[in-house]
Amino acid sequence: MVDVRPAPIDLLVIGAGPAGARAALRAQSCGLEVLLVDENGDAGGQVWRPLPPGFKRAAGVPHSAEALQGDALRAELGRSGIQCLFGHKVWNVGSSLRTDLIGPEGVASWQPRALLVATGTTERVVPFAGWTLPGVIGLAAATILLKSQNMLPGRRTVVAGSGPLLLAVANGILKAGGEVTAVLDLASRGDWLQTLPSLASRPDLLWQGAQWQARLRRAGVPMLYRHGIASVEAGGKGFRVHAQQVDKTGMPVPGAASPIFEADAVAVGHGLVPGTDVTRLLRARHRYEASRGGWIADADPQGRTSVAGLYVAGDGAGIAGAAAAGIHGELAAVACAHDLGRLSAEAHTRERDRLLAQWHKPARFGRAMAGLMALREGTVASIASDTVVCRCEDVTRAEIDAAAREGARDMNQLKAWTRCGMGPCQGRTCGDVAAAVLAVHVGSREAVGCFTGRAPLRPVSLAEVAGNYTYADIPIPKAAPL
Amino acid sequence: MKKSSTSPAPSLRADQAVRRGPAMQILVDGCPVDAFEGESVAAALFAAGRRELRRSPRDHAPRGMFCLMGSCQECLVWIEARKLPACQVPAAAGMEIETLGFREQRLG
Amino acid sequence: MSVNLRASAPYDAIVIGGGVMGCSTALHLAQGGMRVALVDRGPLCREASGVNAGTLTLHMTRAALVPYAMRAWQMWMESEKWLGMGVLATHVPGLTLAFTEAECELVELRAKARREYGAPIEVISAARAREIEPGVHPGLLKAGYCDIDGFASAYLTGRAFRHALAAAGVDVIENTPVEGIDSGDAGHVVRFGGAAGREALQARRVVLAGGVWIENMLAWLGVQIPIKVLINQLIITERVRPLMRTVLSVANGLLSLKQFANGTVLIGGGWQGDGDRERGGVEARPQNLVGNMRLAAYAVPALAEARIARIWLGLEAETADAMPIIGDVPGVPQAYVVGSAHSGYTSGPFMGRIMAQHILGQQPELPLFDPARLLGMPMPGN
Numbered sequence: 001m002v003d004v005r006p007a008p009i010d011l012l013v014i015g016a017g018p019a020g021a022r023a024a025l026r027a028q029s030c031g032l033e034v035l036l037v038d039e040n041g042d043a044g045g046q047v048w049r050p051l052p053p054g055f056k057r058a059a060g061v062p063h064s065a066e067a068l069q070g071d072a073l074r075a076e077l078g079r080s081g082i083q084c085l086f087g088h089k090v091w092n093v094g095s096s097l098r099t100d101l102i103g104p105e106g107v108a109s110w111q112p113r114a115l116l117v118a119t120g121t122t123e124r125v126v127p128f129a130g131w132t133l134p135g136v137i138g139l140a141a142a143t144i145l146l147k148s149q150n151m152l153p154g155r156r157t158v159v160a161g162s163g164p165l166l167l168a169v170a171n172g173i174l175k176a177g178g179e180v181t182a183v184l185d186l187a188s189r190g191d192w193l194q195t196l197p198s199l200a201s202r203p204d205l206l207w208q209g210a211q212w213q214a215r216l217r218r219a220g221v222p223m224l225y226r227h228g229i230a231s232v233e234a235g236g237k238g239f240r241v242h243a244q245q246v247d248k249t250g251m252p253v254p255g256a257a258s259p260i261f262e263a264d265a266v267a268v269g270h271g272l273v274p275g276t277d278v279t280r281l282l283r284a285r286h287r288y289e290a291s292r293g294g295w296i297a298d299a300d301p302q303g304r305t306s307v308a309g310l311y312v313a314g315d316g317a318g319i320a321g322a323a324a325a326g327i328h329g330e331l332a333a334v335a336c337a338h339d340l341g342r343l344s345a346e347a348h349t350r351e352r353d354r355l356l357a358q359w360h361k362p363a364r365f366g367r368a369m370a371g372l373m374a375l376r377e378g379t380v381a382s383i384a385s386d387t388v389v390c391r392c393e394d395v396t397r398a399e400i401d402a403a404a405r406e407g408a409r410d411m412n413q414l415k416a417w418t419r420c421g422m423g424p425c426q427g428r429t430c431g432d433v434a435a436a437v438l439a440v441h442v443g444s445r446e447a448v449g450c451f452t453g454r455a456p457l458r459p460v461s462l463a464e465v466a467g468n469y470t471y472a473d474i475p476i477p478k479a480a481p482l
Numbered sequence: 483m484k485k486s487s488t489s490p491a492p493s494l495r496a497d498q499a500v501r502r503g504p505a506m507q508i509l510v511d512g513c514p515v516d517a518f519e520g521e522s523v524a525a526a527l528f529a530a531g532r533r534e535l536r537r538s539p540r541d542h543a544p545r546g547m548f549c550l551m552g553s554c555q556e557c558l559v560w561i562e563a564r565k566l567p568a569c570q571v572p573a574a575a576g577m578e579i580e581t582l583g584f585r586e587q588r589l590g
Numbered sequence: 591m592s593v594n595l596r597a598s599a600p601y602d603a604i605v606i607g608g609g610v611m612g613c614s615t616a617l618h619l620a621q622g623g624m625r626v627a628l629v630d631r632g633p634l635c636r637e638a639s640g641v642n643a644g645t646l647t648l649h650m651t652r653a654a655l656v657p658y659a660m661r662a663w664q665m666w667m668e669s670e671k672w673l674g675m676g677v678l679a680t681h682v683p684g685l686t687l688a689f690t691e692a693e694c695e696l697v698e699l700r701a702k703a704r705r706e707y708g709a710p711i712e713v714i715s716a717a718r719a720r721e722i723e724p725g726v727h728p729g730l731l732k733a734g735y736c737d738i739d740g741f742a743s744a745y746l747t748g749r750a751f752r753h754a755l756a757a758a759g760v761d762v763i764e765n766t767p768v769e770g771i772d773s774g775d776a777g778h779v780v781r782f783g784g785a786a787g788r789e790a791l792q793a794r795r796v797v798l799a800g801g802v803w804i805e806n807m808l809a810w811l812g813v814q815i816p817i818k819v820l821i822n823q824l825i826i827t828e829r830v831r832p833l834m835r836t837v838l839s840v841a842n843g844l845l846s847l848k849q850f851a852n853g854t855v856l857i858g859g860g861w862q863g864d865g866d867r868e869r870g871g872v873e874a875r876p877q878n879l880v881g882n883m884r885l886a887a888y889a890v891p892a893l894a895e896a897r898i899a900r901i902w903l904g905l906e907a908e909t910a911d912a913m914p915i916i917g918d919v920p921g922v923p924q925a926y927v928v929g930s931a932h933s934g935y936t937s938g939p940f941m942g943r944i945m946a947q948h949i950l951g952q953q954p955e956l957p958l959f960d961p962a963r964l965l966g967m968p969m970p971g972n
Contacts, residue, residue, distance in 0.1 A: 039552060039570070040570075041572070046551065051500065052503070052520040052521050052522065052572055053503070053519075053520040053572050054502075054503030054504075054519050054520035054572075055500050055501065055502055055503060055520055055521075056500065056501045057499065057500060057501075058497075058498070058499050058500055058501055061498065061499055063499060067499075092874075092876070092901075094873055094876070095864075095872060095873050098876075100876065109876070122549065122551070122553045123549055123551075132538070132543055132545060133544065134533035134534045134535070134544050134545060134546030134547075135533050135546065136548070137547060137548055137549075137550065138548060138549050138550070140549070140550075140551070141547070141548060141549050141550035141551070144550040144551060145525065145528075145550055146496070149521055149522060149525040150495065150496050150497065150499065150500045150502070151494050151495050151496060151521075151525050151528070151529060152494040152495075152496055153494075154494065155492065155494070175496075175498065176496030176498060177496055177498070178494075178496075283872075388538075388541070388543075391538070391545070391548075391554065391556065392539075392555065393539065393540065394538050394539060394540035394541045394543070406749070406752070407752065409633070409765070412636070413633050413636070413748075416636070416640060416745040416746075416748065416749070417746075417749050422826075422899065422900070423539075423555070423828070423899070424555035424558070424828050424897070424899055425553060425554050425555045426899070426900070428553050428554070429548075429549070429553065429554045452902075454900050454901060454902055455873075455874060455900075455901045456898050456900075456901060458552075459555070459565075459828060459897040459898060459899060460897065460898055461564065461565070461894070461895055461896060461897045461898070462827070462883045462886065462887045462893055462894050462895070462896055462897075462898065463887065463894040463895060465879065465880060465883050465898070466880060466883045466884045466887050466894065467880075469884050471689055471690070471729070471888055473884065474881050474884045474885050474888070475877060475878075475880075475881045476842055476844060476881070539829055539852065539853075563895060564895070565828075565895065565897055586831045589831060
């Protein structure tokens with residue numbers, strides 16, 4: 001990794017989802033030399049996940065709009081001749097934007113003139129008793145399992161949480177021949193109705209939503225609004241899922257009936273959290289915006305961050321949905337082209353204004369969905385003391401509360417005192433919820449901050465970084481004083 | 483649709499919209515497991531009924547795949563001397579997989 | 591922790607800098623009967639003292655500091671007693687490894703130099719070293735062995751000291767940057783940054799315990815002594831199966847390696863990253879990460895498969911002659927400075943104790959390190 005590739009790259013794009021792929025295509029058309037990197041085997045990100053290698057779409061079967069969009073994007077990328085490094089993980093980025101990758105052949109570093117981070121989001125699951133049991137998976141995880149791996153989470157699945165993925169997963173399960181034991185939605189029917197105006201420009205989605213509702217009704221699937229999961233326990237043929245009625249903050253309603261569902265799988269998710277690993281590592285300025293998913297890089301509408309040459313686009317820059325993500329990617333690409341002197345000011349202004357005008361409607365819809373997925377304070381408040389919050393290190397809510405009472409005031413102090421965030425997932429799974437728990441004590445999310453960004457961005461082994469060497473190859477600086 | 487040799491239940495695989503890669507077998511902790519070429523190792527294990535993949539460090543609680551996108555690190559397994567998230571590894575015929583606990587016991 | 595605002599009455603001492611040296615000094619002063627405030631611009635022990643490798647070794651301590659490190663080792667091993675809360679201090683033997691002829695000579699030299707100061711270090715054969723540490727590289731030629739060795743979990747230090755300081759009645763003032771010190775005959779006035787919104791505090795005595803920032807603090811008092819800033823890279827792995835039973839170093843001084851009870855392995859050795867006093871540690875240097883990892887994976891080959899969980903940087907202070915600065919601030923009455931010792935964490939609790947002894951008017955258990963010697967001493971070229 002010490003020898004940096006000589007090929008001059010103008011723009012390195014991390015993430016080949018809707019935002020990154022569109023950004024790469026746009027940047028190329030502006031004459032930039034682009035390198036597109038993604039840890040997955042092909043482009044598409046989460047929302048347009050490719051099929052596993054060797055799988056083919058069945059002929060004579062109608063495929064979803066998403067599947068077709070993803071295939072079209074991959075085909076376009078293929079035709080474009082853009083250099084793509086799939087199956088490569090970014091494990092470090094230096095302050096010069098030097099990007100260190102690990103791929104099938106080992107480590108390699110690239111030094112682009114600009115870097116676009118389009119790494120999307122990770123899923124948030126608010127802990128409850130039993131959430132770590134094998135067979136309990138995320139909602140976005142269930143989406144990946146269904147759409148990409150073409151596999152059911154179980155024969156009888158409880159689908160729970162919040163946001164548009166609920167109906168998508170429930171219907172995906174029915175389509176795949178499985179049973180949905182129940183759908184538990186933290187939102188109310190009214191919450192959903194409030195998103196209708198944002199759907200005005202998307203009659204297709206309105207239609208799809210109505211179809212999905214109808215299918216669930218026909219299949220007799222109980223649809224429980226304002227309900228969450230109180231606990232999941234192993235039992236019977238799989239799980240006993242204890243549902244609970246909640247108020248609009250997600251707080252359990254005392255005295256309400258608690259239906260119990262028997263299932264062999266649970267798919268649960270409480271929204272998406274923008275991935276800020278790279279921007280935090282590079283010490284870009286961030287701000288907290290609950291309506292966009294939480295902490296995001298402080299960026300202008302085109303994705304320019306506080307670090308020169310560093311851009312963000314897509315849901316990772318603030319949740320606005322897949323359709324908006326592509327346009328955002330293009331906005332970042334033209335900004336970068338202009339900033340690198342490859343696009344005139346007039347052409348840039350023209351393109352920027354045109355793209356911004358296009359961006360607003362899909363973003364409005366995406367934001368409405370983000371609102372449904374936003375973290376509710378009641379769900380955080382109702383996490384029981386003995387529930388594990390940090391899965392990697394088995395850190396419970398009680399330990400977080402104890403650290404706070406003893407004086408831990410920010411996430412890094414919390415980490416030092418409890419090990420929360422020190423495990424292999426590097427705080428991606430627990431960070432948002434742990435911060436919400438600490439913020440109750442300290443006063444605000446801004447005050448508790450984030451875990452300090454550190455390399456590696458994804459775990460790499462010593463062997464992968466060290467490569468092949470002899471003792472003589474080790475560059476020894478001068479020995480320590482006697 | 484091949485029935486998995488290690489799971490008594492009907493398959494979780496859904497073939498309505500897809501033609502899978504060829505059926506084959508992978509080795510998990512020394513035992514053959516039915517799988518399909520290209521599907522993720524995590525999915526293959528899940529479909530074979532092997533939902534528990536490891537134990538948590540302090541409480542020794544059973545854990546399995548969770549996020550399916552290579553983030554949570556719950557589905558870690560050893561594949562050819564590398565510790566990897568199973569959800570990010572496409573299964574190949576004859577692939578040798580060891581769960582964390584099994585390998586730790588083997589190496590003593 | 592909030593402080594009574596009847597703090598208009600002067601303190602007997604204000605310690606500026608809440609790392610292990612400052613915390614230990616403050617604690618011992620309070621236990622000696624003084625009314626003490628301890629101030630830090632951040633939380634306690636979150637700079638070097640909270641992010642170092644936690645190595646409690648004599649192998650890599652400067653020979654002349656061995657007597658100090660041995661006493662500090664005892665204190666760390668008993669930390670639960672005098673702090674009320676431990677730092678998981680673990681006693682295991684330490685091996686310093688030689689893989690080349692040149693390193694064999696170094697091992698002999700370093701062992702001899704340390705023995706002269708009382709360290710029980712013997713040079714042993716590779717075969718014997720392998721009995722003690724089976725996982726070591728088969729190409730090992732020789733090793734230095736010391737039974738008095740071990741490690742602590744540095745990140746627990748702040749929490750542990752907080753308890754002890756509170757119990758001793760020290761006023762702990764965190765997250766409050768000091769802006770300057772006005773010194774006079776009656777004592778000192780410690781002024782805080784405007785944003786802190788806090789009135790100045792008065793004290794008869796002031797103790798500068800700011801690690802790499804001692805240079806800035808001395809400047810507040812009009813004293814110029816350069817302090818070099820080292821930017822040390824640290825690497826921690828995920829939990830791995832038991833691979834090591836000792837603390838390992840290499841004769842060239844550039845590796846520290848230990849495995850904690852939870853299975854994680856901490857790799858250090860002073861490989862340099864980029865950063866400075868103003869910004870802190872900024873980023874690791876790739877070639878130095880590679881070098882450090884190669885050395886670690888060479889010393890214990892089974893480590894090669896371990897995955898790295900996190901890489902971070904810590905600032906270490908060094909004076910012009912690489913010895914600590916502990917004693918009276920030259921030319922400023924009732925002002926003291928303690929710190930800037932290579933491997934300061936290892937010796938820190940004891941350094942704080944002798945600083946306090948001196949301030950309390952007692953004979954320190956071991957000699958201090960006169961700051962005046964550093965006046966005008968040029969910092970060696972890099």
